[in-house]
Amino acid sequence: MEKNLFKNYEPPKLLFKDVMLLNIARSSPITWKDIKHIEFQDNDIFDIGYVEAWENGPDNSGGDQFEATITRQRYETPEEYQKRMDKIKDQRKRQEEMRYERYLELKNEFEGGKK
Numbered sequence: 001m002e003k004n005l006f007k008n009y010e011p012p013k014l015l016f017k018d019v020m021l022l023n024i025a026r027s028s029p030i031t032w033k034d035i036k037h038i039e040f041q042d043n044d045i046f047d048i049g050y051v052e053a054w055e056n057g058p059d060n061s062g063g064d065q066f067e068a069t070i071t072r073q074r075y076e077t078p079e080e081y082q083k084r085m086d087k088i089k090d091q092r093k094r095q096e097e098m099r100y101e102r103y104l105e106l107k108n109e110f111e112g113g114k115k
Contacts, residue, residue: 011088014075022070030068038070045071 021038024030030048047069076084 011084014081015084016073017076017080019072019074020069021072022068024069025065025067027063027065030066034068035070041072043073045073047071 021044022035024034047067049067051065051067053063
């Protein structure tokens with residue numbers, strides 16, 4: 001049985017990145033003039049809401065708030081991809097070192113106890 005389930009894991013070749021186009025939280029309503037400068041695309045994601053003061057916690061900090069977030073997904077650039085792959089490679093190397101250190105500790109513990 002394979003003990004390291006992620007040893008042969010291959011990360012996806014390209015990932016989507018979320019780009020925040022707008023993030024507003026304020027007490028007055030959000031209007032067209034707040035968003036008209038954005039050139040919208042079909043895949044843009046809108047998250048719009050209203051939070052009453054009692055939902056902000058026991059001290060009602062901030063009062064009632066209108067909130068709006070608009071995000072767009074795009075593929076990562078080749079540089080972002082390479083950075084992600086380098087990070088995964090470094091993490092795998094560190095995990096292997098940590099497993100080996102643990103192995104040596106256990107080996108010493110169990111072989112040392114048989115003297």
